[in-house]
Each structure stands twice: as structure tokens, then as C-alpha cells.
Amino acid sequence: MCGLAGEFRRDASRADIGTVERMAATMCDRGPDGGGVWAQGPVALGHRRLKIIDLSAASGQPIVDSAAGLTGVFNGCIYNYRELRAELAAKGHHFFSSGDSEVVIKAYAEWGLDFVDHLIGMFAVAISERDSGRLVLARDRLGIKPLYLAESPGVVRFASTLPALLAGGGVDTTIDPVALAHYLSFHSIVPPPRTILRGVTKLPPATVRVYEPDGATHERVYWDPSFLRRGEHSGWSEKDWQDALLESLTTAVRRRMVADVPVGVLLSGGLDSSLVVALLAGEGQRGLSTFSIGFDAVGGREGDEFRYSDVVAKTFDTDHHQIRVAAQDLVPPLEAAVSAMSEPMVSHDCVAFYLLSQEVSRHVKVVQSGQGADEILGGYHWYPPLAAVERGQALDTYARAFFDRDASGLAQVLNREWLTDADPAREFVAAHLARAGAQTAVDAGLRLDTQIMLTDDPVKRVDNMTMAHGLEARVPFLDHEFVELAAACPPELKLAQGGKGVLKEIGRRVLPHEVIDRPKGYFPVPGLTHLEGKLLDRVRDALSAPEARRRDLFRTDYVNALLDAPNAELTPLNGNKLWQLGLLEMWLQSHGID
Numbered sequence: 001m002c003g004l005a006g007e008f009r010r011d012a013s014r015a016d017i018g019t020v021e022r023m024a025a026t027m028c029d030r031g032p033d034g035g036g037v038w039a040q041g042p043v044a045l046g047h048r049r050l051k052i053i054d055l056s057a058a059s060g061q062p063i064v065d066s067a068a069g070l071t072g073v074f075n076g077c078i079y080n081y082r083e084l085r086a087e088l089a090a091k092g093h094h095f096f097s098s099g100d101s102e103v104v105i106k107a108y109a110e111w112g113l114d115f116v117d118h119l120i121g122m123f124a125v126a127i128s129e130r131d132s133g134r135l136v137l138a139r140d141r142l143g144i145k146p147l148y149l150a151e152s153p154g155v156v157r158f159a160s161t162l163p164a165l166l167a168g169g170g171v172d173t174t175i176d177p178v179a180l181a182h183y184l185s186f187h188s189i190v191p192p193p194r195t196i197l198r199g200v201t202k203l204p205p206a207t208v209r210v211y212e213p214d215g216a217t218h219e220r221v222y223w224d225p226s227f228l229r230r231g232e233h234s235g236w237s238e239k240d241w242q243d244a245l246l247e248s249l250t251t252a253v254r255r256r257m258v259a260d261v262p263v264g265v266l267l268s269g270g271l272d273s274s275l276v277v278a279l280l281a282g283e284g285q286r287g288l289s290t291f292s293i294g295f296d297a298v299g300g301r302e303g304d305e306f307r308y309s310d311v312v313a314k315t316f317d318t319d320h321h322q323i324r325v326a327a328q329d330l331v332p333p334l335e336a337a338v339s340a341m342s343e344p345m346v347s348h349d350c351v352a353f354y355l356l357s358q359e360v361s362r363h364v365k366v367v368q369s370g371q372g373a374d375e376i377l378g379g380y381h382w383y384p385p386l387a388a389v390e391r392g393q394a395l396d397t398y399a400r401a402f403f404d405r406d407a408s409g410l411a412q413v414l415n416r417e418w419l420t421d422a423d424p425a426r427e428f429v430a431a432h433l434a435r436a437g438a439q440t441a442v443d444a445g446l447r448l449d450t451q452i453m454l455t456d457d458p459v460k461r462v463d464n465m466t467m468a469h470g471l472e473a474r475v476p477f478l479d480h481e482f483v484e485l486a487a488a489c490p491p492e493l494k495l496a497q498g499g500k501g502v503l504k505e506i507g508r509r510v511l512p513h514e515v516i517d518r519p520k521g522y523f524p525v526p527g528l529t530h531l532e533g534k535l536l537d538r539v540r541d542a543l544s545a546p547e548a549r550r551r552d553l554f555r556t557d558y559v560n561a562l563l564d565a566p567n568a569e570l571t572p573l574n575g576n577k578l579w580q581l582g583l584l585e586m587w588l589q590s591h592g593i594d
Contacts, residue, residue, distance in 0.1 A: 001283075001466075002027075002030060002031040002047060002049050002050050002061070002074070002075045002076075002160070002390070003024065003027030003030035003031045003047070003048040003071075003075060003159070003160040003161065003164070004024075004045070004046070004047050004048075004061075004073035004075050004124065004126060004158075004159065004160050005020050005023035005024045005027070005045070005046040005047070005073075005157075005158065005159040005160070005164055006020060006043070006044060006046060006073065006123075006126050006135075006157065006158050006159070007019055007020050007043070007044045007155060007156070007157050007168075008042060008043055008128075008135045008155070008156045008157075008158075008211055008290040009042035009043070009154060009155050010042070010155065010156070010211070010213060010214075010215050011153070011154030011155065012042070013042070013154070014039075014041060014042065015039050015041070015042055015043050015044035015340060016044065017039040017044045017170065017343065018047040019157070019168045020037055020039070020044040020045065021037055021042075021046060022029075022167045022168060022169075022573045023046060023157070023159050023164040023165065023167050023168045023524040024037065024046030024047060024048055024164070025167070026161065026163055026164045027048045027159070027160060027161060027164055028048055028334040029340075029467065029468050029469065029470060030075075030160060030161070030467045030470065031047070031048025031050045031470070032048075032050065032468075032470045033049050033050055033051040033421060034048075034049040034051070034060060034178050035048045035049060035420070036060055036061055036062055037062070038062040038064065038071055040071070040130070042127075042133070042213070043071075043128045043135065043572070045062040045072070045073045045126060045128065046062075046073070047059060047060075047061035047062055047073045050263035050365065050470050050472060051260075051261070051365075052077065052259050052260065052261055052365060052366055053077065053081070053099045053100050053258070053259060053260050054097055054098045054099030054100075054101075054260065055260055055261075056097070056098075058096055058097035058098070059097045059101050059102065060096070060101045060294065061074065061101060062452075063102055063105050063108070064402065065105050065109065068105070068106070068109040069125070069129060069131050070105050070108060070109060070124060070128070070129060070130065071128045071129055071130070072101075072104065072105045072108070072126060072127040073463070074100075074101045074105075074123060074124075074125045075123065075124045075125070075126070075127050075145050075160050075470070076121055076122040076123035076124060076125075076140065076145045077100060077121050077122060077123070077258070077259075077474065078100040078103060078104060078120065078121040078123065078143070079118050079120050079121045079186075079255035079256060079258050080119070080121070080255070081100035081103040081121075082258075082259075082313055084103050084107060084118060084119075085103050085106075086359075088103065088106045088107065088110055089111060093106045093109065093110065093473045094215075104123070105127065106123055107119065108127050108136070108339075110583060112212070113136065113208055113220065114222075115138075115256055116138050116208055116222050117222060119140075120255065120479075120480070120481075121140065121255075122140045122142075122144035122145045122475075122478075123138070123139070123140045123145055123473070124137075124138070124139050124140070124145040124146060124147040124160060124203075125137070126158060127181070133212075133213035134210060134211065134212055134213065135156070135210070135211040135572045136151075136208065136209070136210050136211075137158060137203055137208070137209045137210075137211075137373060138203075138208045138209070139204070139205055139206070139207055140205065140206070141205060141206045141208075141222075141223040141457065141480045141483075142205055142206075142372075142450075142455060142456035142478045142480065142483065143192075143204070143205030143456075143459060144163065144455075144459055144463065144475060144478060145158065145160070145463070146158075146160055146202065146342060146463060147202060147203040148160070148161065148162045148164075148165055148199050148200055148201070148202050148203075148342065149165075149200065149201050149202065149203060150165045150168070150170075150171045150194070150201075151201070152170065152199075155212055158203075159425070160198055161198070161342045162195060162342040162343060162591075163342065165200055166591060166592070166593075171197070171199040171200060172197065172198045172199025173197050173198075173199060173593045173594075174197070174198045174199075175196060175197065175198070175418070175443075175551065175553065176194055176195070176196060176197060176198045176419050177420050178194060178418070178420055178424045178524035179194040179195060179196045179197075180196065180414070180418060180553070181410055181419075181420050181423070181424045181425060182194070182405060182424055182425050182428070183196060183584065184405055184409075184410060184413060184414070184580065185403050185404055185405050185406070185409075185410065185423070185424075185425035185426070186402075186404070186428075186429070187346070187402060187403070187404055187453075187457070187571065187573055187575065188344060188345055188346040188347075188457065189452065189453055189456045189457055190343065190456060190457075191428055191452050191456065192204040192205070192456070193558050194416065195343055196343060196344060196584075196588075197593070200429065202563055204221070205218070205451070205455055206221055206222055206223040206224065207219055207221055207222070208220050208222060215339075219532065221422075223288075223480065223483045224437070225447075225450075225480075225483060225487045226437050226442035226484075226487060226488065227437060227438040227439060227444070227446065227447045227487045227488075228437060228438070228443075228488070229439060229488065229490065231487050233488060238424075238493060238502070238505070240527050241489055241490075241493055241502055242502055242505050243507050243538040244485060245482070245485060245486065245489070245502060245503070245506060246506045246509070248479070248481060248482045248485050249275070249279060249476065249477070249479075249482055249506070250279050250282070250283070251367060251479070251481070251482075252476035252477070252479035252481075252482050253279045253280055253283070253476045254283050255476075255479065256368050256474040256476050256479075257280070257283075259283070259366050260577055261364070261365050261366060262364050262365075262366070263364065263366040263367065263368065263474075264288065264289035264290060264291060264360065264363065264364040264366070264367045265277050265280065265288060265289070265290045265291070265318075265367060265368045265369070265463055265510075266291055266292075266312065266356065266360070266367050266368070266369045266370070266473070267290040267292050267309045267312060267318075267320070268292060268305060268308075268309060268370065269292060269305040269306070269307070269308030269309030269311075269312060269407075269515065270305070270308070270515075271368065271370075271373070271500065271503065271504065271507055271511070271515060271516055272309070272371075272372075272373040272374075272477065272503075273369065273370035273512060274309075274507070274511055274515045275503070275506070275507050275510070276368050276369075276370055277290060277312055277313075277316050277318060277511040278312075278315075278316060278507075278511050279510070280368075281316040281317075282510065286317070287317075287318070287319050288316070288318045288319065289318065289319045289321070289363060289364055290309070290312075290313055290318040290319070290320045290321065291303070291320075291321045291323060291356065291359070291360045291363070291367070292304075292306060292309040292313075292320070292321070292322055292323065293323040293324075293325065293352055293355060293356040294306050294323070294324055294325065295323065295325045295352075297423055304324075306322055308514070308515055308518065309322075310322075311514060311515060312511070312512070312515060312575075315511075315512055319548075321359075321363065323355070323356060323359045323360075325355055328502030329534055330351065330534075330535060331534050331535060331538050332357050333351050333354060333355055333447055334351055334535070335586075335590070336349045336354060336469075337351045337353075337354040337465065338350075338467075338583070338586050338587050338590050339590045339591075340354060340464050340467075340468035340518065341464050341481060341587055342460070342464055342540070343456075343460065343587075344583055344584045344587035344588075345456075345460065345461055345464075345583075346575055346579060346580050346583050347457065347461055348564065349458075349461060350461055350464075350465055353438055353461060353462060353465035353466065354465045354468060355525075356465075357465050357466045357468065357469045357471045358468075358516075359490045360468050360469075360471055361466075361469035361470055361471040364471075365470065365471060365472060366471075366472045366473075366474065367466070367471065367472070367473055367474070368473075368475070368476055369462060369473050369474070369475055370475075370477065371454075371458045371459060371462050371477065371478070372454060372458070372459070372475050372477035372478045373477045373500060373503060374448060374499075375446065375449040375450050375453065375454040375458075376446070376477055376478070376483055377477075377486055377489075377494050377499075377500045377501050377502065377503050377557070378446060378488075378491065378494030378495045378500060378501075379499040379500040379503075380449075380499065381401065381443055381499075382397075382398060382401030382402055382445065382495075383445060383446070383491075383499065384494055384495055384499075385397050385401060385444050385523075386398065386440075386441040386442045386444075386445045386539055387440070387441070387491060387492070388497055390441060391433075391434075391438075391440065391441050391444060393441065394433045394441035394444050394445060395426070395429060395430045395433055397441065398429065398433065398445055398448070399426060399429065400572070401572055402572060402573065403425065403426070404428065404571040404572065404575065404577070404580070406423060407422075407423040407426070409417075410423075412555065412558055412570070413554055413555060413558050414553060414554060414555065415552055415553065415554065415555055416557065417552075419452045429448065432444075432447075432448045432449060432451075433445070434453065435447075436531050437442045440491055441482055442491035442494075442495065443487075443491060446487070446494075447487070449481065450487070454478075459475065461480070461507050462475070473583050492571050504516050506585070516551065518563075530547055530567055531567055531578060531579060532566070532567075532578055536566055537580075538582075538586070539566075539578060539582030539583075540563055540578065540582075540584045542582045542585040543559055543563075543581060543582055543585055543588060545585065547585075547588065547593075547594050548551060548585045548589075550594065551585075551588070553585075555586075559581065562577060562578040562581070563578065566578045
């Protein structure tokens, strides 16, 4: 797990290594264990390293393979790197390190643009070809690892974080009105390639993009799982599905123990993370480090789920750490979490993940986490309504449950110059739901959330908050082979028992019953769910700051009405609409965007 940066010139000039050094320097938190830069002609690459696999200097980056004429930078982890190394060695490749980074470069040398098809893991990678002058960028199938781009005539810059690109300078930081509409409508999700800034895009997941020295660009989407029923599963019983998913998930958690440092687990006490612990224990892991966080109750709302995580820790004899956050001024950790965001994210979970990661990083450098199970296996409340409608009605059903605003709602919030002619979020979701390859409305909704919402909300949140402390998070529920199998699973098995039925049945085989038969929990941060006191003052300050007044995004009458009743207007997902506006301004101001 690391941070990468680079510049590719297409105007016959030499790459600016100083710019790349500045970009890489912003990512010392992602890679606190070392760094490096490399430049040759029109290409410069920079890297910050977090040592997880092959702790020696041999796996330092950028990786230069003179024999193959390739230089690359890599962020992530390839879980099958040992198998690939053996396969590549048998084909005549020689290795100078024992890590996964070199395996990625050698895989490209052997298979060219198809190298990604051989990788199991999470990754963002940039590879420069010496002889052709070509630059190749690639991102993993589920978008677990980020890759942002800033393109202008003659130059392409790229980095693991958006703020790194800002440090490079020359970025158009005006707000993209279409992205703004997405943010305010699609629960802060801005689908790729857009970001909230006009001058920054992000490489979509499962994409290989090639930049030719003559200015041509082409790309390939290399993975798009089918959400159709398959003939080979036609005779499967419920137990057959449970057995297959259990085997696949066990493989996924086993893969994610690959490391030359200890690996822990973020244990919330919910089904998903508890199952990860149980399966690791079944694989023979002893003394596994587990971590739970809890906050003081506020206004009668509980702030921890220790009673559940304690049961799991005791059952599997883990080395458990309860992280208790006493009642405190939440503004400082909120400010820190906002600064750590590559894009604005409204979830209160960000602060909890930030504080949890801060403590966990003092004990381990790698953790497994349960994110993704709800999107992959039907755990959210908007999936059952989709089961009651035909594909053609999926859009309205999904929008009622998930969208924060429609076009008329945007007109109440935004000043006229920021309004678009259409309803971008609704149009995007409509097109995605209508794509071929999904059998039912539920399948279409699950595919949308797997490929879009999951990547640009929970997964991004986990990456940003953990990497702010040099902590690598691995997500076994997003193993692409497990996702493919789950996509083929009949929706009724996923939606049973109030959601994730098939996973609950798997859990009954290995977990205490009280962890399974319990209300669905969330990462509770009581002090942030009700805006008052210093937090409300901070939001008010952000919305009235000189930068906010110059931007003039929001209608004054709407903002004033929210400030008069800060907790009165909620989104369908129980988000605070005032918080949504304030968070965007806090993020813009935190990153120096005037």
C-alpha cells in the first residue's frame, strides 16, 4: 500500500521532476516508509512506500526493469503474487526482489495490456514503456485503489490522491456543475470519471488506459460481472449456494493474510467483520489482533457495539482492543478527517474510521475489514422494494429510497448559475439500471451499488481514512471471484431474513447466534448525527466563509432556513442536509480551493 504520482508530457518537452516530487511529498502519510522518483525524457514517476511485502530496499519504487524497458509505480497488493512469480519465472523472467510490485511489471512484460487479467488484488499502477514512449494506467476491478488525473494540453498528471494533483499546480479548481448535481442528489457520490473539480478526473475501476506519445488515447474495460443466472448453477440448492459462497469467502480472507507484517481485523461486532474473524480462526490464525471503536452515548443514543464485538473476540480468543472515545470536542478530528478526504464524503463514518485507524496503526500496519457485504449480498433496505417491481420500474423505486434530491430539489438549493439543464444523477442511474446483463430489478440495483456506490462511498472512505495513518485495509468481500459468484446468486437468497440471508446462514455455521440475529448496526458517532454546539458553529462558519461567499453555490434563503432548524431536514438515508452543504464547503476550504 502506497502513494504514486507522475507526469507524462505529450508536447515533446521533458517531464518536470520537481512537480512530481511535490505531488509525492503530499502522500507521506500513505507511504511513511520511504520514497523515490525517476525521470526519463517526457515521463517522471514518484512514489511513497508503506512496507508490507518484501521489506527490503529491493522492492523500493519506482521499479526500473532495464531488460524489459519498463519503469512503473504501483499502489496496492497482489494476493496471488507468489503464484504469478513462479509462473513468470518458468517463462524465463528473472527477479531482483521478492515482492509483488516487481511481479506487476514482469506480468506486463509477459502479457502486455492483458496483465490485469492475471492479477488478484487491489491496485493502481502506472507503467512507462521506454521504447514506444507509451504510458499505461490501470485500476483494479472494484476500484479499491484510487487513481486521479489532471489533463491539460500537452501534459497528463496522475496521483493516488486528488490533493497531490493540487500540489502539482495548474489544476482547474472550479466546481463541475454536473458533479455538484451528483453530489447533492446521489448521496455525495460522483461517478467516474468526474470529480467535484472541473480539472480533475478519476480513472474508472476495471479500466486500462493507454496514452500514446502522439496524443492518442485508448482504453479497455476488462471486467464487468454478469448479474444473470447461469446454467451451471441451475440445479443448485440453497445449501449449495451457501457452501460455494463460504468456500469462496474463505479463500478471500486467506488471500488477504499475505504479508511480511502482522495482519489484524477491524471488528465492529456486526455479521460481516465477525465472519472474517471466524473464517481466519478456522484457517488456523491464533492471537489475531482485532479492534473495535465506541463513542460515549449522546442524547440516549448508544455509541458503541462492544457487547457484540466482545462476544466474537472471546469466542475466537483474539487479542482484542477496545478503543473508547470519550465525549469530546469532535471538531478537531472532523477537521482532520475532512483534510484526509480525496473527495468530499458526507458519511459520519469517516470520523470514526479516522479515529479508529489512528489507534490501530499503533499496533499493526494491515487490517482486514468487512466493507462491501451489504452491496454484494443485498443488505440494504432499498433492495426488497426492488424485488416487488419489474426492471422498467427500478429507477423510480431506487430513487425514492436513495436519492437525496430530484431536479426540483436542486433548484431550491443551488443558485441559478450552478443548475444544469437536466438531472444528471437520475440520467446516470437510469442508464446504468437499463444496461444488459442484469436479470431483475434487484440485480440491476445490486450491480449499480457494486460498481458505483460501493467504490465512491464506503471503499473510498476506508482507503482515505486508513491511509491517513499509513494503515493498509483489505476487503475480502470485494474479492472479485467472490463478487462474481455472489452476482450470480438468486436475489431471493440474498434478500431473505431481512437481507444477506445467505450470508446469515453461513454465519450460523461458525458464529454465536446473538451476532447474527440482531438489528443492523452502523458505525455510530452520536455527536455527529445531531448538529449542535461547536459542530453546528463549524458548519455555519464554513457556509459563511469568504470563499463560500465568492463561490456562491447555495441559495441564501435555503441555507438560512437550514441553519434556523439544523436537524429538521434529512435525506432518505437519514443524512443531515445542512451537514451535506457544510461538509462540501469544509472540504473545499480545507484543500485551499478558493
